[in-house]
Amino acid sequence: MTITLQGCAQCGARQYPPRALCRACLADALGPVEETGEGRLIVSAIVHRSLEPGFAGDLPLRIGTVSLDCGLRIIAFVDAGLVDGQSVCLRQEAGRDGTALWYAGALEAGV
Amino acid sequence: MPVQPFDGVAVVAPTTVRYVRHSDKPAHWWVGRALHDVTAAAGITKQEVDGLALSSFTMGPDTTIAMTEHFDMAPRWIEWLPTGGASGVMALRRAARAVQAGDASIVACIGADTANPASFAELVSNFSHFSDSAVRPYGAPGPNGMFALITAHYMARFGATRADFGAIATAQRSNAAGNPNALLGGKALNLEQYLAAPAIVEPLHLFDCVMPCAGAEAFLVMSEERARGLGLPHAVIRGSIERHNAYFDEPVAVRAGWAMDRDSLYAQAGVGPEAMDCLEVYDDYPVIVAMQLEDLGFCAKGEAAQFLRHNSLTIEGALPVNTSGGQLSCGQAGAAGGFLPVVEALRQITGQTLGRRVPGARLALASGYGMVTYDRCLATAAAVLEGRA
Numbered sequence: 078m079t080i081t082l083q084g085c086a087q088c089g090a091r092q093y094p095p096r097a098l099c100r101a102c103l104a105d106a107l108g109p110v111e112e113t114g115e116g117r118l119i120v121s122a123i124v125h126r127s128l129e130p131g132f133a134g135d136l137p138l139r140i141g142t143v144s145l146d147c148g149l150r151i152i153a154f155v156d157a158g159l160v161d162g163q164s165v166c167l168r169q170e171a172g173r174d175g176t177a178l179w180y181a182g183a184l185e186a187g188v
Numbered sequence: 189m190p191v192q193p194f195d196g197v198a199v200v201a202p203t204t205v206r207y208v209r210h211s212d213k214p215a216h217w218w219v220g221r222a223l224h225d226v227t228a229a230a231g232i233t234k235q236e237v238d239g240l241a242l243s244s245f246t247m248g249p250d251t252t253i254a255m256t257e258h259f260d261m262a263p264r265w266i267e268w269l270p271t272g273g274a275s276g277v278m279a280l281r282r283a284a285r286a287v288q289a290g291d292a293s294i295v296a297c298i299g300a301d302t303a304n305p306a307s308f309a310e311l312v313s314n315f316s317h318f319s320d321s322a323v324r325p326y327g328a329p330g331p332n333g334m335f336a337l338i339t340a341h342y343m344a345r346f347g348a349t350r351a352d353f354g355a356i357a358t359a360q361r362s363n364a365a366g367n368p369n370a371l372l373g374g375k376a377l378n379l380e381q382y383l384a385a386p387a388i389v390e391p392l393h394l395f396d397c398v399m400p401c402a403g404a405e406a407f408l409v410m411s412e413e414r415a416r417g418l419g420l421p422h423a424v425i426r427g428s429i430e431r432h433n434a435y436f437d438e439p440v441a442v443r444a445g446w447a448m449d450r451d452s453l454y455a456q457a458g459v460g461p462e463a464m465d466c467l468e469v470y471d472d473y474p475v476i477v478a479m480q481l482e483d484l485g486f487c488a489k490g491e492a493a494q495f496l497r498h499n500s501l502t503i504e505g506a507l508p509v510n511t512s513g514g515q516l517s518c519g520q521a522g523a524a525g526g527f528l529p530v531v532e533a534l535r536q537i538t539g540q541t542l543g544r545r546v547p548g549a550r551l552a553l554a555s556g557y558g559m560v561t562y563d564r565c566l567a568t569a570a571a572v573l574e575g576r577a
């Protein structure tokens with residue numbers, strides 16, 4: 078499964094969260110690039126209290142830091158059953174308001 | 189070029205405007221009260237203040253310049269420090285250089301914030317572009333979410349336990365007893381209570397998290413000559429460091445900028461960490477206290493838990509840390525929390541404490557850490573201060 082990230086056509090750097098210019102070479106040459114969503118779930122935490130009442134009905138929520146093989150780190154929701162340290166695959170799904178959010182899931186067998 | 193020494197500069201008049209849980213007054217009131225109190229403490233008028241350095245999260249859209257008009261001042265030097273937990277040490281450093289250069293003769297350094305039920309959520313939801321787009325959609329955990337990840341990672345990597353972090357929280361609560369400004373100072377906290385507290389963002393529980401409040405902290409920077417002329421107990425700056433966005437490639441923060449610069453800090457000071465009579469560090473979460481113990485050289489990386497099992501951080505202990513109770517016991521008065529380490533260090537080494545004093549304290553290290561724009565704080569700063577009667 079591939080994911081779309083912001084990449085620099087001049088130096089090849091990838092970045093997340095998105096920036097206005099390339100974080101590495103400062104070139105104005107950014108565009109979407111396909112990357113494998115594979116990486117490692119470095120650590121996770123369980124949100125029991127949210128700052129926004131709108132999330133109250135969803136709690137508890139599990140979030141984590143995924144370190145992608147391409148070197149970036151992304152905060153994502155974490156699927157049930159994953160353990161910290163294991164290989165995962167990131168995917169994007171529409172959240173409640175329709176915006177695309179990151180989810181970390183198990184690496185598919187055979188991939 | 190080596191770091192120029194901070195010779196000839198005095199830090200005086202540690203000032204705290206009593207914290208309250210909620211305030212319907214604007215941040216401007218807290219800034220103004222701090223200015224009133226800090227000048228009164230030094231026996232000067234506000235007209236003699238010709239430099240003004242401010243930090244606040246809730247003063248928007250105003251900054252330092254608007255405060256000059258608000259309070260009929262005409263300073264010849266101003267500074268605005270939107271750097272939260274690092275803003276106190278950063279204000280100190282900038283004010284000291286301004287005094288050395290003759291750009292100002294007396295600088296008032298103030299961190300102040302108001303607090304009401306809406307202000308904190310509002311602040312967090314508009315804190316940075318990155319956190320708004322890449323953290324908030326994930327349950328809006330606020331800083332608790334990012335520091336839960338840092339804490340969980342630290343625990344797994346170095347074998348620290350919740351009880352180790354509990355040792356920090358309970359020691360600081362013990363230190364808060366006797367400090368009338370500590371909002372939680374009257375509430376004893378033992379390890380059983382710490383461990384039994386409700387989860388906020390696991391592994392963080394209630395007593396790992398600071399309680400937002402309103403308040404202000406302030407001090408003045410002037411020449412030593414001026415401080416002596418005014419008859420003020422004062423401190424001198426033996427050394428100081430600052431760093432931003434250190435180790436940005438590390439997937440989860442296990443260290444911060446202090447580790448990059450501590451050799452410079454102690455070289456400037458001419459003494460090492462073992463010489464410190466007390467340590468006043470930024471304590472948004474216990475793991476960050478542990479990180480500072482390591483990165484500032486009190487123990488090796490990953491060994492804070494071991495250190496805590498053998499060294500008490502209480503005022504009576506081997507290494508008194510956060511002798512006011514810190515933010516974990518006083519409350520987090522926004523940017524004033526970033527001034528608390530400097531103000532409490534100054535109180536300890538000049539004998540002007542609100543609560544208990546480390547007997548004979550002369551050397552103190554004050555450290556700041558601020559601005560979690562994505563998944564860690566970016567700003568670090570520290571200073572070694574020495575009291576002069």
Ligand SMILES: [Zn+2]
Pocket residue numbers: 085086087088089090099100101102103104
């Ligand atoms: Zn580039």
